[in-house]
Amino acid sequence: MAGPASLDVKNENTTVLPFAVVKLNPEVVQVLEKYEPNGLPGILADTRPPSSIKFGIGDIISVTIFEASAGGLYVPLEAGVRPGNYVNLPDQAVDNDGNITVPYAGRIRAAGRTNVQVQEDILQQIKKRAIDPQVVVTSSQQRSSLVSVFGEVRTPVRFPMPLAGAQDRITDAITRAGGISGAGWETWVVLERNGKRATVPFGNLVYFPSSNIFVQPGDRIYLYREPMKFIAFGATGQQGEFNFDAWRINLTQAVAKARGLLDLQADPASVFLYRREPREVAQRLGVDCSKFDGDSVPIVFNVNFQDPAGYFIATKLSMRPFDVLYAANAPQVDITKVLNFINTTLVTAESGVTLVNNIRFPGPTSSTTTITTIGP
Structure with missing residues (x-):
């Protein structure tokens, strides 16, 4: 697959969509590591x-009221033989108005309030009529x-x-x-x-x-x-869409997944990674963002694998889903293509002349007639 020449990318020669080129170095990697995509x-x-969970409409609430002795508002005298002076009110759901009903206390607001707040509200309503009351409110079934x-x-x-x-x-x-x-x-x-x-x-x-x-x-x-993927094309051993097959991979691993760079075709100094970065990140990378609209900026990162340090830098750059990896052709590759084309053309022309010279047609005086080419 033919792609842009390395000089076109590095010189940002485009009128369709502006982009910025950033050379990958340790400082750039530090900025990218600091500004990880938002979690x-x-x-x-x-x-x-x-905080403490609040009741909502439809929740089933259980109310238990204790009194200090029998014979009070809720606990009759004959209840003295019980192992505690309390009464369990029937469970009830918080109605559409957000209320529950408690005997002798009336309608109590429950929706949007915690169990402690509901307990205190009930207590305030009955404390002058019951014998030293205590109230426990719990949730029997949560529906909200x-x-x-x-x-x-x-x-x-x-x-x-x-x-x-x-x-x-x-x-x-x-x-x-x-x-x-x-x-x-x-x-x-x-x-x-x-x-x-x-x-x-x-x-x-x-x-x-x-x-x-x-x-x-x-x-x-x-x-x-959804597998995380990146795309690789250009002078790589294999072009296409590749799965990460891991939580994270770095740029060096991505090149390896694409079967590396072609020895006789790729320019190791012109490997590019296309992605969008937030404006804040682009500014920290030294990009002039005045010509870009929107919240993100298209950036092409250039890594030089011809420099041994480039490999170490590339191991620090984490790939992201939908990154595009492009390896440009070496400049001499285009020259080689032209020379091969010229050579092919000359060989084809020479073959045509030879073919004409060897054609023989039947003639009136002999079994075959030879056509002779006249010319220098």
Whole structure:
């Protein structure tokens, strides 16, 4: 596959889409390592652990009321033989208005409040009528504060968040679903929260603990399988689309996956990596971003494999999904192509003359007539 010449890339000779060329060196690699693609914390601002879970509409609530002695508001005198002066009220669901009903306390607001807040509200309503009352409110069944995990997991699950806040992280939620069903390096995690969506590779959660954020009530976690790939063409041993087959690979490994550079064709000093970088990263790399629109800048990184240091630098540059790797032809290759074309043309012409000289036709005076070419 013919591609742009190395000089065209290095000189940024294009009028269709502007791009920047950045020579790969240790300083550039340091900038790229610092500005890793955004994980979940960079997309979803709320990474704090969940506070105490609040009741929602439809939750089933259990209320238990204790009194200091029998004969009070809730515990009759004959209950003195029981091992405790308390009464369990029938379980009830939080209604569409967000309330529950407690005898002698009336309608109590429950939706959007913690169990401690509901307990205190009930206590304030009955403390002047009951005998030194105490109130315990628990959740019998949660229907609002749920977390869903589905997709490429062994057992899709929908589980409630404990009232006290279990502080589960994303990987904990995935574990509740039996873990991922495929290879980690080709699994992606989508987190939906409060109308926002963030997508990261599964490995991002494992190797970057800051990305493994806490689960919040209402989170939907979807896992899907899509191998990470890059494209290689030009003077490489093999052109096409290649899977990473690992959580991460570096530029040197990518060249190896493409069967290396062609000995008689490639220019080792002109290996290029095409990708888009955020404007902030491009500015840190010294790119003049004034001629670029949008949040990202197309950049072509140039690595020189003719320099031994280039191999070490390339091992520090991590490939990203959909990167494009291009190895340019050496300048002498184009000259060789022209010479071969000229040589082929001359040989073809010479062969044609020889063929004409050897053709014989039947004549009237002899069995064959020889056509003789006249000319210098």
